[in-house]
Amino acid sequence: MQPVSRTVLIVGGGIAGLSAAYGLAESATARDSPIQCTLVEAEPRLGGKILTEQVGGFVIEGGPDSFLSQKPGGVELCRRLGLADRVIGTNRDRRKTYVYSKGRLEELPEGWALGVPTKLGPFLKSGLLSWRGKLRLGAELLIPRRSARGDESLGAFFRRRLGEEALERIIEPLMTGIYAGDADSLSIQATFPRFPEMERQAGSIVRALLGSWRRRGQISNLSPPSGGSPFVTLQGGLSEMVQALTARLGRLSVLAGYRVRAVRVSGPPRGYEVVIEGAAPLATDALVLAVPACDAASLIEPLDAELGALLRGIPYASTATISLGFPRKDFSHHLDGYGFVVPRIEGRALLAVTWTSSKWSHRAPDEAVLLRAYVGGAGRETVLERDDDGLVGLVRAELRDMMGVTEAPVLAKVYRWPRAMPQYLVGHLERLAAIDERLVRWPGLFLTGAGYRGVGIPDCIGDGLATAERVRAYFDKGVSRAV
Numbered sequence: 001m002q003p004v005s006r007t008v009l010i011v012g013g014g015i016a017g018l019s020a021a022y023g024l025a026e027s028a029t030a031r032d033s034p035i036q037c038t039l040v041e042a043e044p045r046l047g048g049k050i051l052t053e054q055v056g057g058f059v060i061e062g063g064p065d066s067f068l069s070q071k072p073g074g075v076e077l078c079r080r081l082g083l084a085d086r087v088i089g090t091n092r093d094r095r096k097t098y099v100y101s102k103g104r105l106e107e108l109p110e111g112w113a114l115g116v117p118t119k120l121g122p123f124l125k126s127g128l129l130s131w132r133g134k135l136r137l138g139a140e141l142l143i144p145r146r147s148a149r150g151d152e153s154l155g156a157f158f159r160r161r162l163g164e165e166a167l168e169r170i171i172e173p174l175m176t177g178i179y180a181g182d183a184d185s186l187s188i189q190a191t192f193p194r195f196p197e198m199e200r201q202a203g204s205i206v207r208a209l210l211g212s213w214r215r216r217g218q219i220s221n222l223s224p225p226s227g228g229s230p231f232v233t234l235q236g237g238l239s240e241m242v243q244a245l246t247a248r249l250g251r252l253s254v255l256a257g258y259r260v261r262a263v264r265v266s267g268p269p270r271g272y273e274v275v276i277e278g279a280a281p282l283a284t285d286a287l288v289l290a291v292p293a294c295d296a297a298s299l300i301e302p303l304d305a306e307l308g309a310l311l312r313g314i315p316y317a318s319t320a321t322i323s324l325g326f327p328r329k330d331f332s333h334h335l336d337g338y339g340f341v342v343p344r345i346e347g348r349a350l351l352a353v354t355w356t357s358s359k360w361s362h363r364a365p366d367e368a369v370l371l372r373a374y375v376g377g378a379g380r381e382t383v384l385e386r387d388d389d390g391l392v393g394l395v396r397a398e399l400r401d402m403m404g405v406t407e408a409p410v411l412a413k414v415y416r417w418p419r420a421m422p423q424y425l426v427g428h429l430e431r432l433a434a435i436d437e438r439l440v441r442w443p444g445l446f447l448t449g450a451g452y453r454g455v456g457i458p459d460c461i462g463d464g465l466a467t468a469e470r471v472r473a474y475f476d477k478g479v480s481r482a483v
């Protein structure tokens with residue numbers, strides 16, 4: 001007997017949607033069980049936030065520039081895609097990171113693990129914190145565990161444990177930069193759950209990290225496997241991953257450049273009907289929304305106002321990256337590191353600057369250097385009202401002040417990311433539980449992507465692949481819809 005063919009429609013061709021499609025294609029091949037999969041993407045290109053451009057010998061990342069190697073999703077997918085040889089780590093000879101502090105670039109002391117010192121000597125010598133700030137940080141060992149249960153903000157957690165100065169000067173720029181967020185709004189449980197876990201288990205995060213470091217010679221759960229680079233990318237940029245994924249999608253049909261405008265419940269035997277701008281509606285057994293939660297909210301609200309409101313409650317911050325290329329000869333800064341972060345308290349426009357050509361190989365021609373500035377983020381979005389020339393001018397002025405760079409760039413590229421970074425606010429995990437509970441009413445409807453269980457590329461890949469498994473399990477149970 002011929003196996004029954006099921007249809008899946010994936011909306012969104014970012015890394016989460018592509019990973020879901022890849023997972024479905026792989027399982028269809030492995031089990032010789034056909035699934036007709038269609039992916040609809042609003043933009044003419046696939047990849048979503050992943051966007052690499054090659055211009056005049058420069059490899060420019062408009063969105064993400066790397067991913068964590070310690071989380072298995074990214075590196076493992078590269079291996080499965082035959083890209084293992086293309087994965088590169090950061091340049092080991094330039095491992096310094098700086099923090100812009102009170103008018104100068106201060107080196108982040110050696111041995112810091114995501115904002116917490118694990119080596120005493122370099123920490124004590126560092127000028128980043130005053131003696132008072134250092135003593136307060138050391139007193140963390142004596143601060144009792146929090147008795148209250150439940151979530152708290154990242155700011156409240158670190159202020160309580162390590163003090164205001166450590167939070168403002170180091171932790172905020174290092175940790176909230178990843179989310180382009182505000183420390184006093186982001187949930188510690190949804191962003192860095194390991195830290196409250198350390199508090200619960202060891203009574204102190206400094207003790208937990210120092211102990212782990214002493215025992216193993218490294219911070220086991222914060223360091224990459226085999227002591228490699230914590231961040232990796234691909235030689236030709238992250239779009240290599242998108243291209244390789246796209247090439248492996250089997251018989252999947254892709255509609256790129258088509259925006260999904262509405263979702264309706266359709267009569268049996270199909271579950272949903274999707275209204276696509278400029279194309280005929282498509283009926284499908286299963287529907288995967290791999291779009292930002294705010295876009296999912298727009299599609300879901302007419303079907304289920306409560307679910308729509310839960311999704312709408314995940315806010316998004318807007319950002320932009322500005323890449324500038326300069327001639328290497330006589331460049332006014334030695335670029336002896338990966339770049340610097342800027343604490344919000346400094347009141348500057350820049351969130352961070354990556355010295356891209358120092359951090360990675362293969363990013364600029366030999367005779368040039370490449371820098372990338374990051375602006376915007378929660379509560380700092382007015383800067384994005386400037387036009388591209390205005391943003392380039394602003395970044396140049398900031399680089400002049402902060403790094404002494406006076407040269408004119410030979411290349412300037414601006415990438416804008418409106419409503420791009422999901423903000424996992426305090427209570428995010430409860431919101432996810434409520435979303436899951438509500439989704440039970442919509443069999444065959446699945447949500448994946450950065451808005452939910454991790455913004456980083458490995459998390460989005462993991463969530464996309466897990467969604468493919470959930471779709472498969474739904475089909476295995478037999479499609480039934482009780483509305």
Ligand SMILES: Cc1cc2nc3c(=O)[nH]c(=O)nc-3n(C[C@H](O)[C@H](O)[C@H](O)COP(=O)(O)OP(=O)(O)OC[C@H]3O[C@@H](n4cnc5c(N)ncnc54)[C@H](O)[C@@H]3O)c2cc1C
Nearest residue numbers: 012014015016042048049063064065260449450455456457
């Ligand atoms: C500037 C920047 C820097 C970052 N840096 C890093 C980094 O260095 N490392 C890291 O790990 N992560 C980084 N991130 C985060 C990471 O890139 C993203 O979280 C991740 O790529 C999101 O993937 P996604 O598939 O969930 O969503 P997206 O990439 O947003 O994909 C969703 C897709 O859905 C499409 N879509 C939306 N609505 C519709 C519709 N109605 N119809 C059809 N299609 C629709 C969109 O066009 C988009 O292509 C960064 C993000 C940004 C913005």
